[in-house]
Amino acid sequence: MNGYIIKRRLLAVCRVLQMECFRIDESGFTGFDLLNPEQQFQGATAIAIDNDEARRLIREHFPKLQADELKYRALARRPANHPRLMALQRNVLTHHKCVTYVCDKRFLLLLMFLDYAVEPFYYERGVDFYEDGQNYSLASLLYLVGPTLLGNGALDRLLASFQRAVKEKSPSALADLVAAARASRWRELPEALGPLARFAAPECLQAIAAPGVSTDAAFVVLQSLISRMEVIADGPYRIEHDQSKNLLIYHDLLQRYISHEDAITFCQSEIAGITFPLKLQSVTQVDSKASPAVQLADVMIGAAIEAVSTLSGQRAGTLDA
Known part of the structure; x- marks a missing residue:
């Protein structure tokens, strides 16, 4: 009996690992304070890509990278990296399912x-x-x-x-x-x-x-990502995200979304809605240093936040917005 249970659990784990996986990362999180003058925008990116393909892309575009982790802010400081960052984003957007959400807080x-x-x-x-x-x-x-x-x-x-x-x-x-x-x-x-x-x-x-009412934008950002992931996912999927303190809030919200089993559809507008139960099956926290795919999500959201900050006149970015 114990062997049968172990086998069932192993099969369940294998099914989860074989699901399409979106890796997500966020930027601009300031908790309840949405008036922080240094971080006017908040957003997140989700990319459907596995770590092997992400690792290959990083090596292709940054063959001389010495750092343990691909970080947009660190790379963007050097002008020589700008064409490589643009090419990497173009590659991700052309060949992989990717959605980025940015809001003016x-x-x-x-x-x-x-x-x-x-x-x-x-x-x-x-x-x-x-x-x-x-x-x-x-x-x-x-x-x-x-x-x-x-x-x-x-x-x-x-x-x-x-x-x-x-x-x-x-x-x-x-x-x-x-x-x-x-x-x-x-x-x-x-x-x-x-x-x-x-x-x-x-x-x-x-x-x-009222209890539960908050000005934390994490719920809005996450719901916006999920509404698009639910559309572009081929079937059941899972999410991996970094272990950062900021993303702990996203993690708890995702678990609540997954646990909602009642059949219902919420329509935010004529073109935006979300239907439960979700296709989303599981959410896992990972060390971003060990996840090239999460590192790519960091690059995508970092570049998007910088671009919108430049276009709004908040500050001059390093890449062509």
Whole structure:
């Protein structure tokens, strides 16, 4: 009987190892603080590639590499590596399934503000706040003209108060949030700030103080990756990721996704959705030094974050954005 059980387990392990495997890595993680001026963008990359092929690509493009690990930031410092980095990315994107997601954390924080500090007010009054993407339109308006419209520094103070209130969930932090809204020129955009500034809407404050509500962007980034991996995977697949402290949060979220066995589909928009149970079967943490495939994911997300930072004018990157 013991031998039979061992054989069954070995067969199960073999089936898992034979599955298509996506390797993922992240960049720009700052926890609950989405206003970090040094890291405006957060993202992650998933690549369906095995370690042997990844090792071959690294040797092909960086035959003289002496470091123990391929790291984008280290390689990008040397101008001589730039053509090689571009060629490596081109090779990965041309021949392998690959998806990269990058978000502007300030814009994401504005969307969260509208989700918890505004939408409950409209919901209680029978208004569909999300109809026709109104939340995205209002977030875009706040992002672009809010700093001028609401007064000097008012939007920054409001967002800082919001993410602190979400984290602490204390009466004093919630009161400070309402005070920040009232101290702004909120009458210039009452649709967005009126629920807090005019009414201190209890339904909004309750939503902000609810357990589990967080401004951590990991959930959004990971869900965006999974929604695409589920589409491009041929069948059941698995994920490997680095053992870094940041990715521990991703690991826990992935395990929760895998454990959700009820059949249901969530539609975020007309072109984005996710269906449970997932094709994703397992998630494993690995040492990135022993995983050339994870190292390639580091290069892809590192280059993407640098490119979008350059295009947004945040700072000048080393590669051609």
